[in-house]
Amino acid sequence: MHCRKMSPSDLESVLRIQNELAFQNWTLKQLESECSSPLSISLVLIINEQVLGYLFIQVIGDEAELLSIAIKSDYSRIGAGSFLWREGVSSLKEKNVRSVFLEVRENNITAQQFYKKHGFICCGLRKHYYSDGENALLFRFDF
Numbered sequence: 001m002h003c004r005k006m007s008p009s010d011l012e013s014v015l016r017i018q019n020e021l022a023f024q025n026w027t028l029k030q031l032e033s034e035c036s037s038p039l040s041i042s043l044v045l046i047i048n049e050q051v052l053g054y055l056f057i058q059v060i061g062d063e064a065e066l067l068s069i070a071i072k073s074d075y076s077r078i079g080a081g082s083f084l085w086r087e088g089v090s091s092l093k094e095k096n097v098r099s100v101f102l103e104v105r106e107n108n109i110t111a112q113q114f115y116k117k118h119g120f121i122c123c124g125l126r127k128h129y130y131s132d133g134e135n136a137l138l139f140r141f142d143f
């Protein structure tokens with residue numbers, strides 16, 4: 001298992017993983033824009049030469065927002081997401097980021113457990129944040 005910077009040729013795999021997991025609905029254009037943004041840390045996780053996970057973090061000054069992290073479901077719960085997040089942490093440290101924020105659906109207990117395991121704390125609630133009316137929980141991680 002290893003990680004590397006995402007390239008435009010990875011985006012079809014990224015889109016496939018996103019659509020399989022159905023947790024976000026970014027278009028290919030949105031993915032392209034995020035992947036090429038100078039503010040973005042965009043990484044893919046590779047196992048056996050296949051893209052099986054990805055992460056997008058947007059960095060603004062000493063704060064960052066974790067926009068997405070995803071692992072193909074056949075490879076869940078084997079430590080791949082943790083490996084990917086730790087790579088993200090290394091990049092954030094290089095950029096001297098001090099805090100990371102994220103929003104997560106209130107019913108996405110798996111992701112919440114994942115974030116808590118990695119030291120995030122829940123610091124707020126955004127009512128009806130998503131277009132389907134679901135609430136978002138706001139999480140924060142401080143270096």
Ligand SMILES: CC(C)(COP(=O)(O)OP(=O)(O)OC[C@H]1O[C@@H](n2cnc3c(N)ncnc32)[C@H](O)[C@@H]1OP(=O)(O)O)[C@@H](O)C(=O)NCCC(=O)NCCS
Pocket residue numbers: 021023067068069070071072075076077078079080081082083104108109110111113114115117
């Ligand atoms: C969240 C996600 C990235 C975790 O990836 P993963 O590779 O399965 O995570 P890991 O194997 O590194 O697990 C680390 C910890 O996360 C938590 N976790 C992972 N899967 C879990 C599950 N099904 N139920 C409860 N906790 C879970 C546990 O605390 C786990 O530690 P443990 O195995 O020691 O108990 C993955 O489940 C995923 O892609 N989910 C769909 C996309 C998504 O919702 N992303 C977040 C919103 S942007």
